[in-house]
Amino acid sequence: MENAFFTYFILFLTFGWGQGRVVRVPESPLVRVEGQAVSVRCSVSDYEGPREQDFEWKVVRGADSLQLISTFDPSYSDRYFQDRVDSGDIAVERLGDDTVELRIQNMKASDSATYRCSTPSTDSIIKGNYDANVELKVIGDSLKVSPAAPPAVVPEGGPIELRCNATLDPAENTYLSVTWSIRKGASSEDILTFGPDTGVTTGDGSRQRYADAGLRVDLQGGGAYGLVLTEARPADQGVYVCTAREWVREKGGVWQQVLERTVEMGEVQVTPTAQSLMVTVEDNSTLSVDDTLNLTCTVNADDLSALGLEVTWLVSPDTGGSPSAPRVLVHINWDGVVTDSSGLVGVSRVGVGAFRLVVRGVDRSDSGLYSCRVQAWVRQSSREWYQAADKTSAPALVLVTVIEPEFKVALGDVVTPQVSGDPTELECRVTDVLRLQDGRLAVSWHYAEATPADMPASVHPVATVDERGNLQPGDAYRERVEKGLLVLSRVEPDTFRLRFLRTQDSDMGQYSCTASAWNRGRDGSWAKSKEVRSDPLGVHWVPKNPTLSVSAQPLKEATSAGSTFEMSCQATAENLQSPGYSVLIHMEETAGGKARKILSLGPDSVLKLEEWNELGRLDSVVLEKTGATEFRFRLYGAQVTDRGLYYCDVTAWTPGPGNSWDKAVSAASNKIPVNFADTGPAFNVSIQSDAASVLPGGTAKMECIMTLGASPNAGDVSYEVRWYHSRLQSLDRPTQLATMDRLGVVRKSPRNGSGDCSLEQTDAQTFALRIHGAQERDTGEYHCTATPWLRSPSGAWTSGHDLTSDRVFLSVTFSMWDSLKLPLLYGTGASLAVGLLSILLGFVCTQCCCRNAKHTPRTRNGLMDLEMD
Incomplete structure (x- = not known):
């Protein structure tokens, strides 16, 4: 235990x-x-x-x-x-x-x-x-830090040396680290740290720079620590700080910082190359043709020897207005390699920051604004170059003078217009030409509107024939030039002509021409050396307003229905050049009434039906041109509806640009009446119904009957019938039920809650409408509308006036006796039949079941009877 x-x-x-x-x-x-x-x-x-x-x-x-x-x-x-x-x-x-x-x-x-x-x-x-x-x-505290002040100002690309002294008591068995950082405003960034062992730690923004040897640690011993930035950049500007830290190595090899001291080394400003770079070109110069042009570009900058310079000479023409884009003339890189666009142009370095441009054998095309563009490059520790600045000098004006040619310019008229539409031709002649040599002539035409003497006139360019022979029309005349209505030509080397094929009233005014001399430069381009303008020449005529009159004459009169009507229209015009005419036939039913357009004939003889759209009669009207100014209208098979006043509306047109027409003037002729007696049949329409009321679900029948005063031939009359229904106490328009056109085609309107309907022609004059399955919504008034159509002897069908019948009333009612008598009769009959059948079945059962039954008398033995019971 x-x-x-x-x-x-x-x-x-x-x-x-x-x-x-x-x-x-x-x-x-x-x-x-x-x-x-x-x-x-x-x-x-x-x-x-x-x-x-x-x-x-x-x-x-x-x-x-x-x-x-x-x-x-x-x-x-x-x-x-x-x-x-x-x-x-x-x-x-x-x-x-x-x-x-x-x-x-x-x-x-x-x-x-x-x-x-x-x-x-x-x-x-x-x-x-x-x-x-x-x-x-x-x-004990044994750390001591003392910095050395860096240079206050450093040019871009120059070195920055940052030196800091830091010491410790060696008896303490501690370690030291030094950190260099830069402060810009409120933010600070570490550049590099050395220690606490022999290792180097770089900041995020300095890692690549340290790998490219742009940052270098300089250890001189005795507590002297140095950091060198081999090529300063604008981003390196700021306040530099040195931080020394004391470390101990605890168990497990972990470094523990025990003390830190920070001191400011000083502020460093980096001067950007773009700020210190200065580029200048010497003053303007004036040369003669075939002289040599010498221009020097001077470059100044801080630490110029550390920069790689690329020089480009630029030239732009001196237009006197807005500057145009310059072109590159010659280029030299920092290695001295020259790239030029012409063998007559060269550039060389004549000193530190001095570059000379040489152009031999200058001509007029070498005039312009010359500038020098310099690109400064800085070489980094990685042996790569980055562009630090790009600056262009102020331009220097170079003028190359030539001896101008001499000539005179005279403007004359070859063809003078008398009225609008006539041609006009002007001639510009260059005379007394001296010192043109191998140059060429160009001419420009100008137009100024005719204005009072005290009013300024605006000048518009008409067209130009340049030194190469190219035609350049002005904006306002471009369409006429493209359509061939305005022609410029060079009939001789010193003679130019301007021709209007059809002069317009707006062309009246002052015309002038300007001749210019052009010489070819060394680069193949043309330069204008001189221009002379002629005296203005007026182009005027007395304008006359065009007039037009039209006379209509009847050639055939329509005396009866089916006959032919024909009339002619004669147009007379004045003050028009090569006019064309269009004709429009009008008809008025009554004098001063609304005019109806029949058909028209355009200035290009294009026939068009206007408002004549009667089926079967499209070929009944004809309009043709029988002369230069005469037109004939013909109407076949005149009907009663054709009666009225007919006249011609004529418009005169003048040829416009291209194949177009310009409207000049219009006029209407006198009116020719078409009036004959109406001998046709008289029509009437009536309506009747077989009953005034109908039960729900029943059928109602109504008839629309036509009557004629005079019977035409069989087959020469037809009808178009339409049936309408109006509900009681309804403000809506009558509802169309069904239609039958003159060809017998029936069309029914959709029904909503009403009985179906059908429409048929029972004989030649009667049209019956039936309402099937009548409903309460079918109660109301009914009427029909008929349009008679007659066929003329020429075979054309003509519609008559619409005829409307009287109204008939149809009532859809519910009768109590009529609705109950059949059910009562059927119920009584059924009851009697069932009663008789019941009596018969009772009698049969009695006879069959009770006939064989026998009566047994009760015994007198009462006890036995009870037991048996």
């Missing part, structure tokens, strides 16, 4: 203590610098009791221990530490239920000791560890 108890006790000690409370502090020793702050964390795990645990800190020196601070007892601190606890120099901060942190703000050398973190027991069984020790070693 004792052996078993001993065994259980050994297992409890083995497993119980191994799984008990654990208090943890950092591994010892902790090395910190005097005057700095320290934080020591203490945590507990695997405990029982409340979730929030309390902690106590003690300072242990040998066999002595002093109470430092507690999380639950404010009076726990020893009086030796009480003042520092009260001032907050020593404090404990709870980080969680199971973690606290001891904080000492200002470390002292006397603070070197062993610090013990303890937790009071809240466990039901004591197991695990309840305290842990950490050794804290406080060393």
Whole structure:
């Protein structure tokens, strides 16, 4: 029994203590610098009791221990530490239920000791560890940092040297790191860090630059640390800062920073090459043809020798107006390779920042504005170049003078118009030509409107024949030139002509021509050397208004229906050149009434039916041109509806641009009447109904009957019939039910909640309408409308006037007796039949079932009878 108890006790000690409370502090020793702050964390795990645990800190020196601070007892601190606890120099901060942190703000050398973190027991069984020790070693502050001031101003591409001296007491066995950073405004960025071992750490923006050797660490020994930026950039401008840090290596090889000091080295300004770059070209120059042009481009910049320069000479023509795009004349790169567009142009470097342009044998085309464009490049440590600046000098004007040719210009008229539409021809002649040599002549024509003497006249370009012989029309005359109505020609080398095939009234005014001399330059282009303008020449005539008169004459009169009507129209015009005529035939039913357009004939003899759209009579009207100014109209098979007043409306047209026509004047002729007696039949229409009322679901029939005063031949008359329905107390228009055209085709309108309808022709004069399955909505008034059609002897059909019948009323009513008599009769008959059938069945059953039954008399033995029962 004792052996078993001993065994259980050994297992409890083995497993119980191994799984008990654990208090943890950092591994010892902790090395910190005097005057700095320290934080020591203490945590507990695997405990029982409340979730929030309390902690106590003690300072242990040998066999002595002093109470430092507690999380639950404010009076726990020893009086030796009480003042520092009260001032907050020593404090404990709870980080969680199971973690606290001891904080000492200002470390002292006397603070070197062993610090013990303890937790009071809240466990039901004591197991695990309840305290842990950490050794804290406080060393002296021996870190010294002194920077060297960098250059205040550095040109772009120049080096920046950043030097910082940092030292430590070697007896402390600590390590040093130096960090260079740049501050721009409120932001700061690390450039490079050396240490705490021999490693180098670069910032995100400096990693590639360090890999390209644009950043270089310069270690001179004795605590002197240097960082060199080999090529300064505009982005390198700012305040440079040096930061020295003291480190210790704790257990596990982890670096722990114990001290840091930061000093400003100074502000560095980087002068951009674009700011210091200056490009100038010498003053303007005037040369004669075949002289040599020399221009020098001077370049100045900070640290000019460190820049790679590309020079491009540009030239643009001096137009006197808005500047035009320059062209490249010659180019030289930083290696001295020259690229030019002509063998007569060269460029060379004549000094540091001096480049000379040479153009031999200049001509008139070399005049213009010359400028020098310089592109400055900076070479990086990676041996790559980047463009730092691009600047162009102010232009220098170069004039190449030539001896101008001499000539005179005279303008004369060859053909003078008398009226509108006549041709006009003007001649521009260049005379007394001197010193033109191999040049060419060009001419421009101008037009100015005729205005009073005190009013300025606006000049419009008509057209130009350039030095190459190309025709360039003005905007206002482009269409006439394209259609061949305006012609420019060069009849001799020094004679030019302008011809209007048909002159318009708007062409009257002042005309002038300008002759210009052109010489070919060295590059093949043409340059204008001189121009002379002629005196203006007036083109005028007395305008006359065109007049037009039209006379109509009857050739055949329509005396009866079916006869032919014919009339002619004669047009007489004045003050028109080569006119064309269009004719439009009108008809008025009454004098002064609305005119109806019959047909027309255009100036190109195109015939068109206007408002003549009667079926079967499209060929009954004819309009033809029988002479230059005479037209004839013919109407076949005249009908009653053709009676009225006929006249011609004639319009005179003059030829316009191309094949178009311009309207000149219009006139109407006198009116020719067409009036004959109407001997045709007289029509009438009536309506009748077979019943005034009908039951719901019944059929109603109505007839539309035609009557004639005089019967035409069989087949020469036809009708178009339409039936309408009007509901009682309805303000809507009558509803069309069905129609039958004169060919017998029936069309029905859609019905909504009403009975169906049908329409048929029962004889030659009668048209019957039936309402099938009448409904209450079919109650109302009905009437019909008929349009008679007559066929003339020529075979053309003519419609007469619409005829409307009287109205008949149809009522759809519900009769009580009529609706109940049949059901009552059927019910009575059925009841009688069922009663008779029941009596018969009863009699049959009685005879068949009761005939064989025998009567047995009851016995007198009462007891037996009851037993049997």
